[in-house]
Every structure is written in C-alpha cells, then in structure tokens.
Amino acid sequence: MPTLTKLYTMEEASQHNTKDDCWVVIDGKVYDVTPYLDEHPGGDDVVLAATGKDATDDFEDAGHSKSAKELMQNFCIGELDTSAPIIPELEIASKKETANYSRNLMDLTKQYWAVPVAIVGISVVAGFICLRKK
Template identity: 45%
Template sequence: MVGDGKVFTLAQVSEHKTPKDCWLIINGKVYDVTKFLEDHPGGDEVLLSATGKDATDDFEDVGHSDSARDMMDQYYVGEIDISTIPKKTTYKPPNQPHYNQDKTSEFIIKLLQFLVPLAILCLALGIHHYTKSS
C-alpha cells in the first residue's frame, strides 16, 4: 500500500474532488481513485459524486465483489482522522400537536349547529315567500 501511516483530515480529502484529482473515503481509509475513473464499471459519475467525502454507505449499498475490494489496495493513500468526520445524527421529527379526532368532530358539530338552523330559516322564508306569491 502506497500511503501507509499517512492520516488525512476530512478537510484535506475534500480538497480532492475533481476529475483530475479524485479522493474518497471508504471504511476509514482514503483512496485516490483518479486513475480508476475511466475504468469504473458504474461510470465516472458514480465516483465523482462521492469524492471529497465519506462514501462508505454508497460503496456498501452497491455490494462490491471481493475482487473489487482487493483492487482498492492500489488506490489507497492513507487513513482518515475520524475525529474530523461529523457524527451522523438521527432524524428527530419536530414536536407537533397530536391530531385529535375529537376536536375535529367538535368543530363539525358546531358547524352543523349553525348551518342546520340557518337552512331551516331559509326554507321557512322560502315557503312563506312562495305561499304569499301564489
């Protein structure tokens, strides 16, 4: 391995994110995959989208073969200083009021208490007007 013992920060790795200088992090190791861009079976876009950052999840999600994992040794340049990688946070939904079915039914009841008498009044006035004009 070329970079034995060399330790890089995330900031240092993130400086290498162009097609002419392409580094990424997989499982705590830093790889210079610039020369592999044209040969990557998934295309260079896949590697370029993961450059300058921790690409472990992307790499593992694809399910690379043992031969692909063995091939990584030739692109190894060092280790990542894990203290420079931000910790993953879990999603915490915002506090929202719980949907209360009873409040909805209360609103509907109040609405009907207003609309039903109004409809009866309109009907009574309509009948009164109809009978007067006949």
C-alpha cells in the same frame, strides 16, 4: 518495523473532487482513485458524486465484489484522521458585529424609503389621470 500511515482530514480529502484529482473515503481509509476513474464500470460520475463525504454506505450499497474490494487496496493512500472535526468550526459573529450589521441595515432602510414611496405616488397619479380621461 510498522509502516507509518498518512492521516488525512475529511476537509483535505474533499478538496480532491475532480476527474483529474479524485479521492474517496471508505471505511476510514482514503483512496486516490484518479487513475481508475476511466475504468470504473459504473462510470466516473458515480465515483465523483461520492467525494467530499464518507462514501462507505454508497460503496456497500453498490454491492462491490470481493475482487473490487481487493483492487481498491491498490489506491489506498492513507487513513482518515478521526481526531479532526468532520465539520470545520463555524465562526460566530460577535454581538458588536451583529449590532453594526443591524444598524447598517436600518440606515439603508431609512435612506431608500423615498424610492418605493415615489413609485406608489406616481402610480396613483397615473391611475387618476387615466380614470379622468374615460
């Protein structure tokens, strides 16, 4: 009887990115390496930097030994759900919301034009006063 494998999305795995709760994704599998962080020969910061993304290339580039790859299997908690989008879908603002934003921005621009004009005016007057005194 086959064992059921828990599926995790990349978004779920990326939420576990602290020293107290650290998951990494390598070769489509999700690993909870929290208990191993203090023992990792490269330091915990190297592992923490690999969270929130597919760390397969980082893992392979480090040249891990066969025993390291075997040890890694002890921390496997599931597989990456490849049917879920890697990047959550973005919310697209409606044209009406964009128009409202543009209108609000124009209203603010019209409302606060007096402040820069006043600063320029005061600067010009102060300049003339200084020149007259010389």
